[in-house]
Amino acid sequence: MDYIFKPKFFTVLKSGISKKQLTSDILSGIVVGIVALPLAIAFAVASGVSPDKGLITAVVAGFIISFLGGSRVQIGGPTGAFIVIVYGILQQYGLNGLMISTVMAGFLLVIFGLLRLGSLLKYFPHPLIVGFTSGIALVIFSTQIKDALGLSIDKVPADFLEKWVVYFKNLNRVNFWALGITIVTVMITVFFKKITTKIPGSFIAILLITAAVQIFKIPVASIETFFGNIQSSLSFHIPAIHLSEIHNYFVPALTIALLGSIESLLSAVVSDGMIGGRHRSNTELIAQGIANIASPLFGGIPATGAIARTATNVKNGGRTPVSGMIHAVTLFLIMLFLGRWAKLIPMSVLAGVLIVVSYNMSEWRSFVSILKGTYFDILVLLNTFFLTVLVDLTVAIEVGVVLSALLFMKRMADIGEKRINNVVDTDVIEDYSALPEGLSVFEISGPLFFASARRYSEVLKEIGLKSKVLIIRMRHVSFIDQTGIHNLKHALDQLNRAHITVIFSGVNQDLRRDLLKNNMSEWISDELILDHFNKALKVAEDKIRDLNF
Numbered sequence: 001m002d003y004i005f006k007p008k009f010f011t012v013l014k015s016g017i018s019k020k021q022l023t024s025d026i027l028s029g030i031v032v033g034i035v036a037l038p039l040a041i042a043f044a045v046a047s048g049v050s051p052d053k054g055l056i057t058a059v060v061a062g063f064i065i066s067f068l069g070g071s072r073v074q075i076g077g078p079t080g081a082f083i084v085i086v087y088g089i090l091q092q093y094g095l096n097g098l099m100i101s102t103v104m105a106g107f108l109l110v111i112f113g114l115l116r117l118g119s120l121l122k123y124f125p126h127p128l129i130v131g132f133t134s135g136i137a138l139v140i141f142s143t144q145i146k147d148a149l150g151l152s153i154d155k156v157p158a159d160f161l162e163k164w165v166v167y168f169k170n171l172n173r174v175n176f177w178a179l180g181i182t183i184v185t186v187m188i189t190v191f192f193k194k195i196t197t198k199i200p201g202s203f204i205a206i207l208l209i210t211a212a213v214q215i216f217k218i219p220v221a222s223i224e225t226f227f228g229n230i231q232s233s234l235s236f237h238i239p240a241i242h243l244s245e246i247h248n249y250f251v252p253a254l255t256i257a258l259l260g261s262i263e264s265l266l267s268a269v270v271s272d273g274m275i276g277g278r279h280r281s282n283t284e285l286i287a288q289g290i291a292n293i294a295s296p297l298f299g300g301i302p303a304t305g306a307i308a309r310t311a312t313n314v315k316n317g318g319r320t321p322v323s324g325m326i327h328a329v330t331l332f333l334i335m336l337f338l339g340r341w342a343k344l345i346p347m348s349v350l351a352g353v354l355i356v357v358s359y360n361m362s363e364w365r366s367f368v369s370i371l372k373g374t375y376f377d378i379l380v381l382l383n384t385f386f387l388t389v390l391v392d393l394t395v396a397i398e399v400g401v402v403l404s405a406l407l408f409m410k411r412m413a414d415i416g417e418k419r420i421n422n423v424v425d426t427d428v429i430e431d432y433s434a435l436p437e438g439l440s441v442f443e444i445s446g447p448l449f450f451a452s453a454r455r456y457s458e459v460l461k462e463i464g465l466k467s468k469v470l471i472i473r474m475r476h477v478s479f480i481d482q483t484g485i486h487n488l489k490h491a492l493d494q495l496n497r498a499h500i501t502v503i504f505s506g507v508n509q510d511l512r513r514d515l516l517k518n519n520m521s522e523w524i525s526d527e528l529i530l531d532h533f534n535k536a537l538k539v540a541e542d543k544i545r546d547l548n549f
Contacts, residue, residue: 026322149178175220261288
């Protein structure tokens with residue numbers, strides 16, 4: 001039966017959790033809780049709210065997302081992507097307006113899930129996602145310059161360009177103690193992983209530098225300078241709602257809901273690839289919605305799935321939602337017993353942590369890779385990037401989606417007008433019943449673009465993992481965009497790790513050029529990219545014969 005809401009936790013409980021796995025989940029949850037501590041504080045402060053609100057979000061929303069979510073390993077909480085949005089809403093509507101917007105966003109996410117809109121993520125092209133993610137990373141970096149340099153600026157402009165004008169005007173007022181702390185924080189955060197990956201460098205940086213600042217009385221601003229004492233407990237609070245003003249919050253609520261759904265489902269897809277699993281997208285959206293309804297009622301901010309923390313969970317052995325719930329409990333205990341000391345953390349330390357976060361978010365390698373692709377993908381990428389940085393994230397996504405659709409129609413029209421003179425792979429058998437055991441054939445019909453790429457990727461993995469050799473027929477693939485490239489690489493990576501040989505057949509010259517230009521040879525060797533099915537079949541039979549000896 002196809003359930004709209006079926007949390008993974010209850011499925012796991014029904015099938016049972018071994019004692020060994022439960023131990024791994026508990027240990028992973030504790031590690032992820034420690035990893036999440038500096039990030040939750042830093043994201044909250046950068047968003048313009050007190051650090052306890054970041055911790056509350058990670059505790060309340062993090063627990064609900066794991067308890068009710070559709071992923072086995074998703075870790076939820078405040079994320080860097082929301083910094084820009086939360087800060088903007090806070091400036092325009094105040095804290096009460098932020099709470100109302102977040103609750104409304106939660107209800108929208110629940111509606112998205114009930115309407116089975118979880119699969120809509122596949123309609124967001126890869127260049128669009130890289131564009132707004134890189135844009136957000138640059139905006140986050142720009143917001144941290146004030147604290148990184150220790151500049152005493154009363155009010156930093158919200159506009160990106162104006163912000164940098166103010167920074168340059170105040171360069172003569174740099175606090176070199178703060179600058180030094182920022183640099184040391186970045187160094188510790190980046191290089192501590194060479195010592196151990198179990199404890200995050202950001203956590204060590206916060207402990208060591210906060211202690212040094214207090215002992216040596218270093219003159220730098222701390223969290224206490226701006227926020228005073230930090231709340232170290234949970235309290236329930238219903239925001240003041242005036243029905244006559246409720247319409248004002250719909251746009252910010254929709255922005256939170258859209259970004260939350262994209263981020264959480266992206267994180268779930270990434271984690272699926274790491275554990276070979278499959279998340280339930282509609283269940284995940286409903287859980288994210290419930291989490292965002294609950295979070296502000298306890299004093300939190302918007303939450304979503306966090307890719308970095310989810311990856312940390314997987315790498316440390318987490319395989320069930322138990323690890324996510326333990327992560328939330330760990331943070332709650334830290335907040336309860338050690339939260340009052342958080343006010344001593346220097347702002348320049350948090351700036352250093354967020355500079356590293358913005359670098360990791362930037363996806364500069366993907367950005368550069370897309371710039372080597374077709375002008376269609378480049379246009380979507382740069383349009384989304386610059387609109388995110390200079391205008392608004394919501395506008396960037398809206399324009400990016402419309403532009404992607406228009407460019408796709410243009411591309412299809414161009415193909416319709418173009419006569420294909422080098423038709424390949426047509427005079428071949430269509431009866432696959434006589435194929436050798438262990439060999440499967442899958443045919444991609446039509447362009448491998450953003451609307452079809454994810455589904456093709458899923459089917460390829462499903463069929464390929466049951467085979468020894470998989471031939472992918474591409475005679476009808478008129479073009480492949482960056483989303484198609486991205487998902488094809490992801491599928492090939494999983495098949496390669498399972499030691500399954502993949503062969504492309506019917507690849508025309510244009511398609512071969514696009515594949516090689518995007519470094520596809522790292523996932524499939526050039527001699528396995530063939531222009532005719534008969535050639536592919538012979539290579540496949542030889543591979544099967546070698547495997548059987």
